[in-house]
Amino acid sequence: MLQGSCLCGEVKFEISGYVSPVQNCHAARCRKATGGAFTPEMLAHGTGFRWTQGSDRICVYTAPLLKSPPAYARAFCKTCGSPLPVELEGTPYMILNSGILDIAPGELPLKHATSNAKACWHEIMDEIAPSKPPVEPDKELVSAR
Numbered sequence: 001m002l003q004g005s006c007l008c009g010e011v012k013f014e015i016s017g018y019v020s021p022v023q024n025c026h027a028a029r030c031r032k033a034t035g036g037a038f039t040p041e042m043l044a045h046g047t048g049f050r051w052t053q054g055s056d057r058i059c060v061y062t063a064p065l066l067k068s069p070p071a072y073a074r075a076f077c078k079t080c081g082s083p084l085p086v087e088l089e090g091t092p093y094m095i096l097n098s099g100i101l102d103i104a105p106g107e108l109p110l111k112h113a114t115s116n117a118k119a120c121w122h123e124i125m126d127e128i129a130p131s132k133p134p135v136e137p138d139k140e141l142v143s144a145r
Helices: 028-034 137-142
Strands: 002-005 010-014 022-023 037-043 049-053 058-062 072-076 092-097 111-113
Touching: 028 037
Parallel strands: 022 111
Antiparallel strands: 002 010, 010 049, 022 037, 037 092, 058 072
16 A cells, blocks of 8 residues: 655555556646646546545636647645656556655656656656657747747
8 A cells, every 4th residue: 555645745645446556747737736847746546536535625627628638637635746656547547756755655656757748948868768759849938948
């Protein structure tokens, strides 16, 4: 069983059953949601997921749909702002950032997802396979300068 919590400890959860390997997502929305070069994310089957404390402290933001469902949604703690697991619309899964787990998942990330959208200021230096070969830097951020 895996357990996780937010930074202030007001929200806690546990996961039993299926948990996917970690993938490092480089999509622009994932970077903005974390403020980092990528989001280390994983999936947990919803039937094995439960909030153990503070479910009333959770806020969910759903971004406008860009192309096709599901909509991009992120949950966070109302007190400390830590990212929290959120239901992946239209699936039986919860998506979560691996950094909020209280116990490390025990494996290295499986892949770099959306690496073709990586930040222009970040270079992927490890040997984890990219999901797609890198192409041009993120034009959206470059043009915003």
